[in-house]
Amino acid sequence: MNIYDTANRLAQEIRQSEEYVNYKMAKEALNMNSELKEKMKEFAQKRYEVQMEYMQTGNKNEDGEKKIQDLYMELIQNEEAKRYFDAETKFNIVIADVNKIIGEAIRDVIQ
Numbered sequence: 327m328n329i330y331d332t333a334n335r336l337a338q339e340i341r342q343s344e345e346y347v348n349y350k351m352a353k354e355a356l357n358m359n360s361e362l363k364e365k366m367k368e369f370a371q372k373r374y375e376v377q378m379e380y381m382q383t384g385n386k387n388e389d390g391e392k393k394i395q396d397l398y399m400e401l402i403q404n405e406e407a408k409r410y411f412d413a414e415t416k417f418n419i420v421i422a423d424v425n426k427i428i429g430e431a432i433r434d435v436i437q
Contacts, residue, residue: 340420349417352410362406369397 340346357363376390401407429436 345417345420349413352413356410
């Protein structure tokens with residue numbers, strides 16, 4: 327068995343997974359609503375800025391975190407946005423689990 331064949335098969339299985347399909351459909355639905363898409367973009371940008379600030383300074387930006395929380399609470403009132411966040415979370419869990427499995431398999435050579 328060639329490791330690249332296995333990796334390609336894993337990639338194909340990920341693309342066929344319920345989590346991937348649901349996430350892709352939720353993202354496509356979101357992209358058809360330009361106003362919602364813009365609000366999601368604003369949310370993602372603010373979240374990124376706050377995370378980068380924390381990583382660079384080690385200090386939490388309380389105002390930034392409050393703004394993110396307020397934006398999130400506003401967004402999840404919209405069914406499409408809520409569906410997107412739920413699908414994104416489930417997909418990210420799958421990817422994190424796959425990464426964990428691979429990481430554990432090679433732990434002895436990376437530590």
